[in-house]
Amino acid sequence: MNKKLFFTAAVLSVLGIGSSAEVMAQEPAEILAEARSLAGSEWSRTVEFLCGADPQPGNAAETPVLEPTQIFDNLYAFGRSGAVVYAITTSEGIILIDSGYPDQVESVLAPGLAALGLDADDIRYVIVAHGHRDHYGGSRHLQQEHGASIVLSAADWDFMEQYRTGGPGDPPERDVVAQDGEPIVLGDTSVTPIFVPGHTPGAIGVLFDVRDGDTTHTAAMFGGTILISSRISDEGLEQYLDSLDRFAAAAAEQGADVEIQNHPIIDNMSGKLAELANRGANDPHPFVVGEAAYQDFLSVISACTELELARRSGSD
Numbered sequence: 001m002n003k004k005l006f007f008t009a010a011v012l013s014v015l016g017i018g019s020s021a022e023v024m025a026q027e028p029a030e031i032l033a034e035a036r037s038l039a040g041s042e043w044s045r046t047v048e049f050l051c052g053a054d055p056q057p058g059n060a061a062e063t064p065v066l067e068p069t070q071i072f073d074n075l076y077a078f079g080r081s082g083a084v085v086y087a088i089t090t091s092e093g094i095i096l097i098d099s100g101y102p103d104q105v106e107s108v109l110a111p112g113l114a115a116l117g118l119d120a121d122d123i124r125y126v127i128v129a130h131g132h133r134d135h136y137g138g139s140r141h142l143q144q145e146h147g148a149s150i151v152l153s154a155a156d157w158d159f160m161e162q163y164r165t166g167g168p169g170d171p172p173e174r175d176v177v178a179q180d181g182e183p184i185v186l187g188d189t190s191v192t193p194i195f196v197p198g199h200t201p202g203a204i205g206v207l208f209d210v211r212d213g214d215t216t217h218t219a220a221m222f223g224g225t226i227l228i229s230s231r232i233s234d235e236g237l238e239q240y241l242d243s244l245d246r247f248a249a250a251a252a253e254q255g256a257d258v259e260i261q262n263h264p265i266i267d268n269m270s271g272k273l274a275e276l277a278n279r280g281a282n283d284p285h286p287f288v289v290g291e292a293a294y295q296d297f298l299s300v301i302s303a304c305t306e307l308e309l310a311r312r313s314g315s316d
Contacts, residue, residue, distance in 0.1 A: 028310045035303035042293055043300045046266050050304035053311075060134055060263065061101050065108055068115040069273060071260075071287060072210035074189070075219065078112030080104075081270065083134045084262045085112065086221075088208060092187030093124035096148075097206060097221065098262050099138030102169040109138045123148040124186050125176070127193065129223045129262055130203035131156035133169060140172040150175040151184060153195055155202025178204060181250070194250045196223045198232070198240030205247045207254050212285050219287075220256035220294060222247055222301070234312060240305050248298045257291045267297070 032051055039047035060082030068078040079085035079100050086097040100109045113120055126139045126148050142148040150172040152160070160171040176184075183190035191208040203223040210219045222244075232240065261267050275286035289297070 026306075026310060028307055031303055031307045031310055035300055035307065038296050038303060039300045040296070042289065043267070043297050045268055046297065046300050047304065049266055050301060051307055060265075061104070066112075067273075068112045069276070070116065071276065072212055072217075072219075072258075072285075075210045076116050076118065077260075077273075078116060079108060082263060082265060084260075084264060084269070085109065085138075086260065086262070087113070087116065087118055087123075088189060088191065089118070090187040090189035093122045094118060095184070095186055095189065095191055096123055096126040096142070097191075098129055098135045099126050099142060101134055102137035102140070105138045105141045109141075120146045120148075125149050125151055125184060127151045127178070127184065127191060127204065127206060128156070129206070129221070130200040131160035131163075131171070132200065133163060133171075135262070136160060136171050137169070140170060143172045143175065151178050151193075152176075153178050153180075153193070153202030153204055155197065156200055156204075157202075159201050192250070192254070194247050196243035196247050198236055198243045199223065203243070205243075205250075207250060207256060210258055212288070217258045217285075217288055218251075218254050218256045219258035219260055220247075220251045220254075221260045221262065222298065234309065237305055237309055241302060244298055244302045244305070248295060248302075251294060251298070252291070255291055256294050257289060258287050259289050259294050259297055260287065266301075 035047045035051050060080060063080045063082030066077060066079055066081045066084060068076065070076050074089045076087040077084050083100060085100050088095040088097070110120065120142060123142055123146055126142055128136045128139055128150060131152060139150045143150050154177045157174050157177065164170050178184070178193045180195040181192060183192045189208065191206050194205045194207065196203045196205045205223045206221050208219055210217050259267060261269065272286040279286070
């Protein structure tokens with residue numbers, strides 16, 4: 001994944017995602033049925049949560065602490081079950097995706113790293129998926145105390161300034177500005193950020209390789225954005241649909257077959273972690289869902305977004 005990604009209407013059309021005008025002509029019940037059909041059993045939790053009348057995720061800051069886990073040879077997960085931090089190990093240090101809450105550095109972030117045998121001084125980059133405190137929270141500490149470089153889009157660097165009050169929960173100082181489709185490279189590893197605005201102005205999805213023994217897969221994370229319809233305008237939902245289209249195209253180009261989320265309330269991470277803990281030598285990896293299933297996952301999110309737009313149109 002060393003080239004910049006480009007997206008065309010031809011690429012998007014292959015994914016079979018209709019225009020918003022086509023969507024608005026559909027009845028909500030029809031869209032919901034399509035979403036459930038796409039979801040099957042793999043994404044049943046996704047469709048039932050996101051297609052609800054007004055999904056409410058609860059307070060991720062109070063969810064149970066996740067048992068620190070090695071998911072792949074070079075990918076680790078820790079943090080809270082509702083707000084996961086991922087660590088990617090490379091030949092030249094560690095890349096974190098997100099950093100938890102600002103008031104949970106000593107209680108969650110540091111113990112999670114220690115339990116996995118990871119040294120905070122080895123963290124070179126923290127890629128913040130979007131500029132909310134549950135994602136940027138520990139990054140100021142890692143920047144100031146451990147010399148980590150913090151990465152966000154320019155739009156979300158600007159967006160985070162609203163949270164700067166001079167207190168301990170402040171965002172990090174402006175640092176590395178991510179470029180859409182330009183890989184962030186560290187040693188033998190590259191992580192490609194794809195801009196997916198909608199939840200925030202500069203939310204980021206990421207694509208990167210993970211290793212399972214002699215086999216390499218491509219992991220994809222769609223920015224941790226949860227569709228809380230009451231908080232998003234019609235314009236924001238349209239933008240959200242465009243972002244899903246773009247990320248689906250990028251994931252298809254890179255052959256993404258591993259699904260992860262930093263807010264796994266919308267997937268079945270807990271079940272997959274249980275399968276992983278009991279995985280036999282010849283068993284398939286539970287986080288490897290396949291390319292088609294990953295596209296279905298994004299299509300389910302799109303369908304639930306389309307459903308909300310149809311509900312707002314009064315077509316029911």
